[in-house]
Amino acid sequence: MKEAISKASVLIEAMPYIQEFRDKIVVIKFGGSAMLDEGTMRNVLRDIVLMELVGMQPVLIHGGGSAISEEMKKKGKQPVFAHGLRVTDGETIKIVQKTLFEVVNKKLVKIIAEFGGIAEPLSGEKDKIIEAKKKKVFDPGNPEKEIDMGFAGDVEKAHVTRLKNICSDGKIPVIAPLGYNKKDETFNVNADHAAAEIAAALKAEKMVFLTNVRGIIGKREDKEDYLIPSITVKEIEKLKQKKVITGGMLPKVESCVHAVKSGVHKTHIIDAKIQHSLLLEIFTDKGIGTEILV
Secondary structure, eight states: OHHHHHHHHHHHHHHHHHHHHTTOEEEEEEOGGGGSOHHHHHHHHHHHHHHHHTTOEEEEEEOOHHHHHHHHHHTTOOOOEETTEEOBOHHHHHHHHIIIIIIIIHHHHHHHHHTTOOEEEEETTTTTOEEEEEOOEEETTEEEEEEOOBTEEEEEEEOOHHHHHHHHTTOEEEEEOEEEOTTOOEEEEOHHHHHHHHHHHHTOSEEEEEESSOSOEEEOTTOOEEEOOEEEHHHHHHHHHTTSSOTTHHHHHHHHHHHHHTTOSEEEEEETTSTTHHHHHHHSSSOSSEEEEO
16 A cells, blocks of 8 residues: 555645646757666656656667767778767768667667657758858867868758647657758757757757766765755856866767757756666656756
8 A cells, every 4th residue: 555655745746747748849969878778768768758648759860979980880891980089971970870870879769769759760851950160160279270070060050940840740759960051961969058058049948968977976075975966057168267177078069058058948967878867857846867057
């Protein structure tokens, strides 16, 4: 009996959040090493299906860097990176296109269907969602020297009318982060940045980054690390200056800051490996990751 009452209490705790977020758009970015574990992937997608079932409108943007590198190696092509970004030549962009949309996207859509959800497979390029431009990267040792990143791109604009219509139809948009320009060239776009621009254009209620860390980790004077549950844009700038936020967390945090400054109500960084982390962050009083707000 106690166990049954405990389960009912969980639903009661979730009730005000379900009411608050009904018909609201939540943009979710899923990628990196968190996607490599099949169990983690299935748990995340099951949670997304549940979110749609209780009336929310989830929009999923996925990465696929590991799958791209693996496919390149199969074709005898060594991945090349400059300042943490993939150098994307003509041959590589074809591999990126095929891997992201025909392999990774297709798999995500299939698993969502297994859980009873209806997903709409989308390419940011083919479906004209992510308008992009060639990414400019300069050599730190020689700021005037530009490094040719090939078809690596930056998001110029996100076109979201179709995404709104898909959500209204009770479907889950699943977007591969590929961009296009007016010359119909294809660009490999950073999924974090794509998610932020799409969330901003949708004026989403929330944007959630699923990662392989708990959130933003602070440091005390006794050198003991701790999770920062909630933080403002102003406080983030201080942590960046103190080098508390560095490395791979930096682009995620910057994308979150851009999103909230552009009208997204809240952004979250959570650990995808924690079972039901997405539901715990959105539907419980305490949450489990870091929320970023203005």
